[in-house]
Structures are given as structure tokens and as C-alpha cells.
Amino acid sequence: MKKNLTKKDLINSIYMQIGFSKKISDSLIEDFLLTIIDCLKREKKLKIAKFGSFSIRNKKSRIGRNPLTKEIKTISERNVVLFKASKDFKELVNLKND
Numbered sequence: 001m002k003k004n005l006t007k008k009d010l011i012n013s014i015y016m017q018i019g020f021s022k023k024i025s026d027s028l029i030e031d032f033l034l035t036i037i038d039c040l041k042r043e044k045k046l047k048i049a050k051f052g053s054f055s056i057r058n059k060k061s062r063i064g065r066n067p068l069t070k071e072i073k074t075i076s077e078r079n080v081v082l083f084k085a086s087k088d089f090k091e092l093v094n095l096k097n098d
Contacts, residue, residue, distance in 0.1 A: 050088040
């Protein structure tokens with residue numbers, strides 16, 4: 001079953017596990033995410049030890065087609081964020097619980 005993790009879920013987790021107020025937990029999560037975004041904008045790469053690395057790649061414009069209407073349109077050039085999980089992260093995900 002698919003479960004989306006929301007910012008509200010993260011705030012509640014910090015509130016329950018660490019005991020910070022929800023306002024402080026919200027500020028902590030917001031600052032963390034803004035730090036990641038700012039670093040990516042400036043450096044184009046970000047590595048978080050034992051978690052993974054984020055990078056920005058430029059995609060060139062290309063021709064696309066709407067599968068329903070068969071209408072052809074140009075998809076504009078844009079930046080996309082890539083994530084590559086670290087070896088430790090992959091091992092934790094694939095860890096068997098005995």
C-alpha cells in the first residue's frame with residue numbers, strides 16, 4: 001500500500017519522539033528543507049553522509065505528444081533533481097527483519 005509522508009507527519013514524529021513543540025518541530029523541518037534547497041541551487045550537488053546525494057541536471061527541450069489527443073507540443077528546457085541513495089541507505093532498505 002502506498003503511503004505518502006507529509007511534512008505534518010515529520011513534525012508529529014519529532015514532536016512525539018523528541019518532545020519539541022509542534023511550532024519548533026515545524027521550524028526545524030522547514031529550515032532543514034530550505035537548507036537542502038539553497039545548497040542545491042548554489043552548488044548543484046549535495047551529499048548527506050549515510051543517506052545519499054542530490055544533484056541538479058539540465059534537461060534540454062524536446063518534442064512531446066499528448067497520448068489522448070495526439071497533439072504534439074514542445075516540452076521546455078528545465079532543471080530536474082536527481083537522488084542517488086548511499087550504500088548504507090540501500091543496505092538499511094534491504095535489511096531483512098528476522
